[in-house]
Amino acid sequence: MIIPVDLAKAYRMLNHGPVTLVSSAHGDQRNVMAAAWAMPLDFSPPKVAVVIDKQTFTRGLVEASGEFVLNIPARGIAAQVIAAGGHSGRDGDKFDALGLATLPSAVVAAPRVAGCVGWLECRVIREPHNEQAYDLFLGEVVAASADARVFRDGHWLFDEATDPNLRTLHYVAGGQFYATGDSLQVASD
């Protein structure tokens, strides 16, 4: 079951540094790309930063629409995350090519990617210098949602979910990931 996530807790979905899929849409075109270089930027309103290279088809769709979704894939679609990095949306609809289903978003036009366990719908905060000089895009999170099997009440619950394919992924290079591992709790002071 997919549940809405309180915007004040939305940063927690990205805080542990998972790889993301960036989905975008403009007019009758849509695309999805893999992005490991994404992070929270602020708590409230929640903001994110993500690197979107000038060479990508996604770049034009994000610039034209001013919107994107950061999708947080689960281990079960690791192969599609790699394939999303190896294909271009210029060569045909990448969702169809990869067998990735979509879900409509709550606020933005870009779709959410099925098989993910968290979704951050974002509006671009236009910063042309960052975009040109660094391929760096900033976004405000305008809606957030999660797969309730692994994220509820503002917390990831990977230790409760027994299916390892529901864990999030951390990308290194060359097709190698680390899955999100054991939880540990340190007393805060």
Next chain:
Amino acid sequence: MIIPVDLAKAYRMLNHGPVTLVSSAHGDQRNVMAAAWAMPLDFSPPKVAVVIDKQTFTRGLVEASGEFVLNIPARGIAAQVIAAGGHSGRDGDKFDALGLATLPSAVVAAPRVAGCVGWLECRVIREPHNEQAYDLFLGEVVAASADARVFRDGHWLFDEATDPNLRTLHYVAGGQFYATGDSLQVASD
């Protein structure tokens, strides 16, 4: 044994989204803070982005020196990572307070933090608007090094290292981390 890391592979140390410690120094002052909001920004020359709040003692040291180190802590010092977020360097030397030893850096004046498994020495790329509006600092990585037990030849090797305390950490909130988990390899195309 600590080994130098080829700058072309430096992004891989941060690519999987681990929590970091930001160390800094200026004049006779030094400090260390925890930062989960850090990511690679470019491959070559390698660049990083990190959020450093205006309220922090670290902020002044980074602004004055134009340098910082992103230290990648291992699970063995998880308690100190949390404590680093709960103390201010304004109240006395935080390395001493937390029992964190330091190592001299290769290029920058800020020290490297012992108990970490990777180190990215950075020079600030001054972007005053980002710093003021978003607390967002960009840096060029000018030297990189790693604990050879877990990072060699441009790769993390957590599955070879049998000591779980050498794994890196992914921070959520409230003292809760996930350790870096199992490796998985997907064929790249």
